[in-house]
Amino acid sequence: MELKLLGAILIVAGCGGYGFSLCTRYRKRERALSDLVRALDRMECELQYRLTPLPELCRGAAQDTGGMLRKVFLSLAQELERRVMPDAASCMACVISNEAITYKQLRIILSQLGKSLGQFDLPGQLRGLEAVRKQCILELDALNINRSERLRCYKTLGLCAGAALAILFA
Amino acid sequence: MKCAWNELLDILPKRIAGEVDRLGRDTMQELRLRVNDSPELVCGSGIRRLQEKVTVNDLSFCVNAASRYSPWAAASVSQGYLTVAGGHRIGLCGEVVRKGNEITGIRNATSLCIRVARDYLGIWDTNTSLSGSIMILGAPGSGKTTLLRDAARQISEKHTVAVVDERGELFPTGFVRGLRMDVLTGAPKASGVEMVLRTMGPEWIAVDEITAEEDCCALLQAQGCGVKLLATAHAGSLEEFRSRPVYKKILDNHVFEELIILKSDKSYRVERMHKWN
Numbered sequence: 164m165e166l167k168l169l170g171a172i173l174i175v176a177g178c179g180g181y182g183f184s185l186c187t188r189y190r191k192r193e194r195a196l197s198d199l200v201r202a203l204d205r206m207e208c209e210l211q212y213r214l215t216p217l218p219e220l221c222r223g224a225a226q227d228t229g230g231m232l233r234k235v236f237l238s239l240a241q242e243l244e245r246r247v248m249p250d251a252a253s254c255m256a257c258v259i260s261n262e263a264i265t266y267k268q269l270r271i272i273l274s275q276l277g278k279s280l281g282q283f284d285l286p287g288q289l290r291g292l293e294a295v296r297k298q299c300i301l302e303l304d305a306l307n308i309n310r311s312e313r314l315r316c317y318k319t320l321g322l323c324a325g326a327a328l329a330i331l332f333a
Numbered sequence: 334m335k336c337a338w339n340e341l342l343d344i345l346p347k348r349i350a351g352e353v354d355r356l357g358r359d360t361m362q363e364l365r366l367r368v369n370d371s372p373e374l375v376c377g378s379g380i381r382r383l384q385e386k387v388t389v390n391d392l393s394f395c396v397n398a399a400s401r402y403s404p405w406a407a408a409s410v411s412q413g414y415l416t417v418a419g420g421h422r423i424g425l426c427g428e429v430v431r432k433g434n435e436i437t438g439i440r441n442a443t444s445l446c447i448r449v450a451r452d453y454l455g456i457w458d459t460n461t462s463l464s465g466s467i468m469i470l471g472a473p474g475s476g477k478t479t480l481l482r483d484a485a486r487q488i489s490e491k492h493t494v495a496v497v498d499e500r501g502e503l504f505p506t507g508f509v510r511g512l513r514m515d516v517l518t519g520a521p522k523a524s525g526v527e528m529v530l531r532t533m534g535p536e537w538i539a540v541d542e543i544t545a546e547e548d549c550c551a552l553l554q555a556q557g558c559g560v561k562l563l564a565t566a567h568a569g570s571l572e573e574f575r576s577r578p579v580y581k582k583i584l585d586n587h588v589f590e591e592l593i594i595l596k597s598d599k600s601y602r603v604e605r606m607h608k609w610n
Binding site for chain 1: 406
């Protein structure tokens with residue numbers, strides 16, 4: 164009986180934990196996108212005022228971001244300084260594959276950012292950054308639709324699924 | 334002699350950088366890259382060619398690496414050149430991009446001329462009279478910039494020298510600067526001369542490659558303020574210099590007192606300007 168109870172608790176806790184981890188992942192995605200928007204804002208300002216070269220621009224962006232994005236921007240700056248790839252897009256592609264970014268939309272947006280970097284003159288570059296920023300905001304808006312319901316749902320479904328499984332196995 | 338050689342190798346495609354390093358480290362003056370042609374190394378001893386053919390991607394890599402993948406930070410591309418870390422200068426040829434009458438850039442580069450910046454310390458004769466402004470004349474590749482660099486450095490041991498370095502190739506990071514030297518980098522010569530004149534209170538102003546009438550006007554203005562000038566101009570001889578209408582103003586106004594004429598073997602002779610006026 165005690166073992167059954169322990170098993171049931173573990174199942175409920177496991178499923179509930181999975182639900183909570185989905186919530187955390189969701190919040191991390193939001194944070195990554197907000198960080199990216201902030202980094203893009205900074206890049207635009209830097210470019211307009213100081214015409215900062217790309218490697219320094221990426222290092223600056225890394226300061227504004229955390230987690231995965233920070234690594235991406237730092238690696239991109241290093242890749243650009245190594246001067247092995249023919250263009251910035253190839254550098255970004257290399258970084259994306261090395262950093263193993265799991266969030267597909269973020270991967271697409273970063274790839275789009277890479278393709279826009281270092282290709283054009285200042286107005287073109289600013290337009291490129293603006294396009295990526297808009298893409299981020301669209302994605303953030305999509306994440307924000309029914310946000311609180313969705314987060315509550317993940318937690319509740321996790322716990323309920325755990326409880327259902329515990330009842331089934333009992 | 335000092336040369337930021339590794340900075341130069343960094344902007345070359347890896348497949349040719351090794352050979353360039355082997356053949357040109359000590360003597361290369363220029364590297365010419367043309368699409369579908371073999372790289373041409375212009376060395377002190379003559380011209381050498383490599384086996385590999387240059388591709389469009391090679392040139393694109395050079396331009397990207399030189400501009401650090403930042404076309405916006407290399408505004409000089411619209412004037413047909415880029416200055417690399419270490420003061421090396423890349424001349425570009427290809428298809429020009431225009432907005433109205435203004436050239437805004439060069440796309441699809443088809444030829445590059447990479448000129449190696451080497452810094453020779455102590456080549457300037459310290460016994461040269463500093464009583465008046467000095468003009469250094471020489472044909473392309475004769476060493477005008479190199480001599481100007483050392484002259485500015487040595488003059489700055491005793492006098493305040495403001496260097497207007499439009500192309501960023503006179504005193505890049507790593508090159509030894511003079512004791513009392515201020516360097517203004519990136520400003521067009523005419524406005525740069527005016528800026529340092531107003532703000533830095535120099536005794537001497539050094540500028541490389543006087544090529545336009547507005548540069549001459551700026552020099553004339555500086556001379557009027559009692560500043561001595563150290564400048565260079567493209568001319569193989571005094572006659573050639575005097576025959577150029579662009580220099581008429583500075584000749585008519587006796588701006589320069591000393592002329593230094595560089596020969597092809599990198600030696601030079603000093604002449605007093607008044608002899609010809």
